[in-house]
Amino acid sequence: MLRAYHRLMGETRDKLHRILSFAGEAVAETLWPTRCALCDMPGDVLCERCARSLAHVDWWRACHRCGSPFGHVQCDACNPVALRRLARDDWPFARCASAMAFDEATGRLVRVFKDQGEQRLAHVMAAAMVRMVAPSWEFDAITFVPATLAAERYRGFDHAQLIARDVAAAIDIPCIETLARPKTRDQRKLTGAQRIANLAGSFHALDGRLPNRILLVDDVFTTGATLCAASDALLAAGCREVSCLTFARV
Numbered sequence: 001m002l003r004a005y006h007r008l009m010g011e012t013r014d015k016l017h018r019i020l021s022f023a024g025e026a027v028a029e030t031l032w033p034t035r036c037a038l039c040d041m042p043g044d045v046l047c048e049r050c051a052r053s054l055a056h057v058d059w060w061r062a063c064h065r066c067g068s069p070f071g072h073v074q075c076d077a078c079n080p081v082a083l084r085r086l087a088r089d090d091w092p093f094a095r096c097a098s099a100m101a102f103d104e105a106t107g108r109l110v111r112v113f114k115d116q117g118e119q120r121l122a123h124v125m126a127a128a129m130v131r132m133v134a135p136s137w138e139f140d141a142i143t144f145v146p147a148t149l150a151a152e153r154y155r156g157f158d159h160a161q162l163i164a165r166d167v168a169a170a171i172d173i174p175c176i177e178t179l180a181r182p183k184t185r186d187q188r189k190l191t192g193a194q195r196i197a198n199l200a201g202s203f204h205a206l207d208g209r210l211p212n213r214i215l216l217v218d219d220v221f222t223t224g225a226t227l228c229a230a231s232d233a234l235l236a237a238g239c240r241e242v243s244c245l246t247f248a249r250v
């Protein structure tokens with residue numbers, strides 16, 4: 001009898017909680033309507049006009065190895081001189097693609113998502129990224145470049161994990177956590193050489209068996225140093241092939 005009473009009270013409380021949170025969202029939407037992250041127009045988190053005007057990467061013009069937006073015929077990033085700047089002979093990952101070329105609008109979108117905490121943009125970014133995954137790409141799971149501990153504490157969420165979860169949901173492949181959070185400085189304020197030094201040995205795989213082929217997700221491909229370091233860690237831990245996918249490409 002007492003147990004039934006507690007269960008009933010629990011269900012009532014859950015129902016009330018759902019109603020209040022729905023009412024709370026409705027009130028918040030009335031007082032502070034959702035606005036476009038780029039043009040501030042009320043409606044969606046990214047309006048249709050702004051979404052269309054973003055610098056979408058044309059898959060046929062991009063490098064199919066590293067995802068450089070205009071590298072299909074001759075890639076500015078897949079050559080010995082560019083790779084030497086990363087202290088590499090070759091990319092550790094098998095392939096990479098990005099959805100957008102990094103420009104003012106793309107950069108603002110990433111900042112609103114990461115630094116202003118507009119987490120609903122993860123869904124928008126993931127939708128653009130999924131279109132860049134060619135049917136020939138094969139992978140058994142999706143993972144992400146984890147945020148540093150300091151960044152996750154400051155933002156309250158792991159930005160790449162949110163995007164990876166939405167990518168995983170869209171293509172129906174499991175999203176798994178494979179890499180430990182690095183104790184490094186924020187990469188955004190560092191030069192190319194500093195990025196490499198900052199990342200040297202920064203990632204290591206978590207315990208547990210890794211799938212043979214994995215899709216590694218991050219928000220921005222800047223020099224490629226982060227994706228290289230994360231790919232190294234996955235390959236060292238037993239993964240056979242890493243493919244990379246980012247929202248933006250510098």
Ligand SMILES: [Zn+2]
Nearest residue numbers: 036039047050
């Ligand atoms: Zn807009």
Ligand SMILES: [Zn+2]
Nearest residue numbers: 063066075078
């Ligand atoms: Zn390339």
